[in-house]
Amino acid sequence: MKRLLRSPLLWTLLSSVVVLVGVTAWLLTDRATSRGDALKTGALAGGAVAALYGLWLNDRRRRTEEDRHEIERSRISDERFAKSIELLGNEADQVRVGAMHSLAGLARTRPEYRQTVLDVLCAYLRRPFDHPSFPSDTKWDKENKAEAERERLVRRAAERLIRDILPISGTTGPTLSLNLSDARLDKLGLLGRRVGWFGADRCEVLTYLDLTDAQLSGKFLLENVTIHGELELTRARFERKVSLANTVVETAVDFSVATFAEPPVLEGAKFPPGTTLPVVSGDSG
Numbered sequence: 584m585k586r587l588l589r590s591p592l593l594w595t596l597l598s599s600v601v602v603l604v605g606v607t608a609w610l611l612t613d614r615a616t617s618r619g620d621a622l623k624t625g626a627l628a629g630g631a632v633a634a635l636y637g638l639w640l641n642d643r644r645r646r647t648e649e650d651r652h653e654i655e656r657s658r659i660s661d662e663r664f665a666k667s668i669e670l671l672g673n674e675a676d677q678v679r680v681g682a683m684h685s686l687a688g689l690a691r692t693r694p695e696y697r698q699t700v701l702d703v704l705c706a707y708l709r710r711p712f713d714h715p716s717f718p719s720d721t722k723w724d725k726e727n728k729a730e731a732e733r734e735r736l737v738r739r740a741a742e743r744l745i746r747d748i749l750p751i752s753g754t755t756g757p758t759l760s761l762n763l764s765d766a767r768l769d770k771l772g773l774l775g776r777r778v779g780w781f782g783a784d785r786c787e788v789l790t791y792l793d794l795t796d797a798q799l800s801g802k803f804l805l806e807n808v809t810i811h812g813e814l815e816l817t818r819a820r821f822e823r824k825v826s827l828a829n830t831v832v833e834t835a836v837d838f839s840v841a842t843f844a845e846p847p848v849l850e851g852a853k854f855p856p857g858t859t860l861p862v863v864s865g866d867s868g
Contacts, residue, residue, distance in 0.1 A: 660693050667689070668686075698760070746774065751777065759777075760781065762780075764782055769790050775795070778799050781805075782804045783806075787808070791814070800822050805826065809833075810834070816836065828852060835854065
């Protein structure tokens with residue numbers, strides 16, 4: 584009985600009857616209104632109440648259905664994420680690349696996963712890795728050279744996907760960060776991308792780190808890093824602290840083509856002849 588009394592349908596029906604009787608009685612006080620017209624108008628008023636209830640009920644059902652779909656989407660996304668993480672440890676290089684692309688697709692369709700996926704890709708690049716192109720004491724033969732080359736291609740895929748997930752320079756929205764400390768990189772290009780905090784302590788770069796047209800809105804900490812190839816800074820914008828302390832770059836760097844909000848820290852850094860020192864915003868001359 585109590586449940587029946589709390590039923591919205593019951594109260595809607597009672598409200599419709601009350602409106603019907605009330606409007607009809609009020610119109611009958613006017614002698615110019617016939618009894619039939621009064622009943623018709625009262626019925627329309629009562630029906631309007633029922634119609635409003637129907638609209639409310641449909642909206643409630645729609646929102647419930649949307650919530651159910653969202654819960655289902657979240658469940659599927661969580662399962663997809665977990666499966667992709669599991670496949671990153673697969674021995675087959677094509678499976679690992681497929682898992683990375685699955686994670687990147689998840690980051691594109693579910694924005695709440697973007698930072699997590701970036702963290703996973705950066706963690707993959709921190710895995711132990713050796714290659715004949717890197718200085719090492721490894722004795723290479725045909726078999727382990729081929730294995731190292733396959734892993735190199737997998738890691739290049741991770742580097743490309745990191746760039747693809749990052750937002751474009753000049754856009755607004757959540758800021759995403761990269762933690763590449765202790766990573767071994769090959770070709771990381773953040774061309775035209777917006778990055779928040781960037782940390783790469785004790786990182787090693789083989790071919791290049793390309794920041795052309797990149798927007799670095801957080802701290803940029805490239806410390807104790809060895810770059811065997813190029814550090815490209817054309818039109819890069821550094822909006823906060825930049826530190827290249829104890830970093831070694833084996834190819835000449837042109838710092839003048841980048842914009843720095845404050846003087847970068849270059850203590851202990853080593854650059855070859857031909858390097859052009861940075862020009863800081865606000866410097867005289």
